[in-house]
Each structure stands twice: as structure tokens, then as C-alpha cells.
Amino acid sequence: MTEPSLKARRILKTRVDATSYxxxxxxxxxxxxxxxxxxxxxxNVHVVMTAYWDAQYQRILEGAALVTSDGMxxxxxxxxxxxxxxxxxxxxxxxxxxxxxxxxxxxxxxxYGGTNSILEKMAVYLQGQFPxxxxxxxxAPPFRPLSSAEAAADIDRINQSGARVVFVGLGCxxxxxxxxxxxxxxxxxxxxxxxxxxxxxxxxxxxxxxMMRLGLEWLYRxxxxxxxxxxxxxxxxxxxxxxxxxxxxxxRLLGARSREQGSGFxx
Numbered sequence: 001m002t003e004p005s006l007k008a009r010r011i012l013k014t015r016v017d018a019t020s021y022x023x024x025x026x027x028x029x030x031x032x033x034x035x036x037x038x039x040x041x042x043x044n045v046h047v048v049m050t051a052y053w054d055a056q057y058q059r060i061l062e063g064a065a066l067v068t069s070d071g072m073x074x075x076x077x078x079x080x081x082x083x084x085x086x087x088x089x090x091x092x093x094x095x096x097x098x099x100x101x102x103x104x105x106x107x108x109x110x111x112y113g114g115t116n117s118i119l120e121k122m123a124v125y126l127q128g129q130f131p132x133x134x135x136x137x138x139x140a141p142p143f144r145p146l147s148s149a150e151a152a153a154d155i156d157r158i159n160q161s162g163a164r165v166v167f168v169g170l171g172c173x174x175x176x177x178x179x180x181x182x183x184x185x186x187x188x189x190x191x192x193x194x195x196x197x198x199x200x201x202x203x204x205x206x207x208x209x210x211m212m213r214l215g216l217e218w219l220y221r222x223x224x225x226x227x228x229x230x231x232x233x234x235x236x237x238x239x240x241x242x243x244x245x246x247x248x249x250x251x252r253l254l255g256a257r258s259r260e261q262g263s264g265f266x267x
Contacts, residue, residue: 006066009081012243013058014048016074017067018083021097027066028098031189032107032164039064039179039190042091044071045218049236050173052243057173060180065189068094072215073240080248092196092206095167099130102165108136110158110188113169114197116140121201136161141170155185166190169197195221 007018019027024040031038041047041064051058061067068089069075078086102109111119119138127133139157146154158166166188168175175192182190198204204224207217222233 007083008067009078009083011074011077011081012048012052012240012247014043014051014061015067016043016048016069016078018078018086019066019068019089020087021089021094024066024068024089024094025097025101028165028189028191029101029105029107031065035164035187036065036189037184037187039176039183039192040066040068040094041176041179041192042068042070042089042094042194043074045073045236045240046232047172047176048074049240054173057176060173060176063180063183064176072212072217073244076215077244081251088212090212091191091193092199095191095193095196095200096129098165098191099126099133103130103133106132106134107164108134108162110136110161110163110166111138111169111197112141112154112158112166113175114140114201118197118201118203121203122197125200125202136163151182155182159187163188167196168192169194171195 008015009018010016028040041061043061047061047070051061068091069078069086070089070091072088075086075088099109101107111122114122119140123135123138127135137157139154141150141154166186168179168190170178170192171194172192175194179186179190179192195204199206207221211217211219218233218237222230
């Protein structure tokens with residue numbers, strides 16, 4: 001069965017796909033059942049701005065099978081660029097949506113990243129939320145570059161587990177670099193979910209849903225971890241507003257005819 005094509009737009013330099021939780025899970029299920037090696041990126045302003053400054057990271061995003069609008073600024077960006085019905089496809093919620101699907105269809109998942117303590121608590125949480133969820137394995141790699149032997153052992157461990165989807169919680173940009181590097185080696189769909197590991201283990205609290213809806217999640221997280229996140233939010237966010245504001249102005253000047261030309265998402 002042929003997959004329906006995705007609409008997408010470029011936000012600054014990054015392709016962001018117009019999708020939903022149901023559509024994303026349908027695509028992931030198709031790839032998982034085909035045993036396709038590919039990866040999914042949940043993009044927020046930090047991802048987009050990292051790609052804006054780093055050409056190599058930008059190429060990694062181009063290789064993704066799916067790039068979702070993880071952050072509300074990107075949701076609003078897609079709407080401003082001609083996809084009015086776009087909703088948020090938030091990495092942690094996509095993880096929960098997929099775990100629900102995986103439990104229904106007996107598709108094993110693997111958890112890669114975090115610490116042993118985080119993985120243990122997260123596995124308990126997920127299996128409590130989704131009875132019957134098959135967790136094929138977990139692994140917390142060391143917080144340093146891996147040797148070639150260690151990397152090969154990790155890949156072999158994942159493949160031997162029989163996992164069809166691997167959730168990768170190494171943080172941006174490490175998790176995207178890891179997924180790209182091992183595409184074609186990991187025989188499963190890889191999904192980068194960043195802070196989801198800390199959220200679902202209970203190590204870090206999530207912002208209230210009302211703050212998420214208003215696009216204020218960054219403020220909640222910044223208040224929790226100011227020393228780690230100050231550069232991301234106090235430099236990247238204002239730069240994004242200025243750069244994307246200029247992009248929207250150009251988009252409006254081009255008019256409807258030029259918007260329809262090219263690849264379907266080129267702005």
C-alpha cells in the first residue's frame with residue numbers, strides 16, 4: 001500500500017512535515033512492519049536553530065523519514081506558511097501514542113539513552129500505562145563518545161532484541177546524530193524523544209498543559225534548569241523570532257502563485 005504524501009514547509013532551513021499523532025503512528029507502524037531502518041525527528045526551536053547554524057546537522061534532518069512539529073512556535077509557523085489546521089505533534093506525546101499502538105499490535109520497543117535509574121522507572125511507568133506493552137530491552141550508554149566496539153555492541157544488542165521501534169533519549173543534537181549514523185544498521189524505526197525519558201521517569205516535571213497550549217513551555221523548563229537552558233532560550237528564541245518573522249514577511253509578499261511552485265514546501 002502506498003503511503004499518502006506529506007505536506008511540508010521549510011521553517012528557516014528545516015523541513016517540517018504536516019502530520020498528526022494518528023498519521024505519524026500509521027507511518028511508523030508501516031515502517032516497523034516492513035523492518036525499515038529510518039528515523040523520526042521531533043523538531044522544536046532548538047532543533048531548527050541548531051540546523052540553521054550547523055550545515056552538517058541540517059543534512060541529518062534532511063535524512064529523516066518524518067520531522068514533526070514538536071514545539072508550538074513550529075505549529076504556528078506551519079499555520080502561517082499555509083497549513084492552517086496543523087496541530088502539535090509533541091515528542092513525549094508521540095511516544096505515548098506509539099506505546100499505545102505497540103501494545104495493541106504487539107510491536108516491541110527499545111529504550112536507548114538516559115541512565116539505568118531513569119530507564120527502570122520509565123519502563124515501570126510505560127508498562128503501567130499500557131498493559132502488555134512489549135519492551136524488548138533498554139540500555140543507558142556512557143556519557144562520553146563510544147568506541148567503535150561499544151557502538152557495534154549497542155547496535156547488535158538492539159537488533160538481537162527484536163525491537164521494531166527504538167526510542168532514543170540522548171538530547172539534541174546527539175540523538176539525531178546517533179540515529180543518522182546508525183541508519184541502515186539498526187533494523188528498526190528510531191524516534192528521538194529527548195526529554196521524554198526524564199519526564200516519564202519522574203526525574204523532571206512537565207509543564208502544565210495550559211502553558212503548553214500558550215507556547216510557554218520554554219518558560220517552565222527554563223525556570224527549572226536555568227544554568228543548562230539559558231543559552232537555548234535567551235539566545236535561540238529571540239533569533240528565531242527575528243529570522244522567522246522575516247521569512248513570513250517574504251512569504252506574504254510572494255503571493256499564492258509562487259507559494260505553489262517548486263517542491264511543495266519551498267519558501
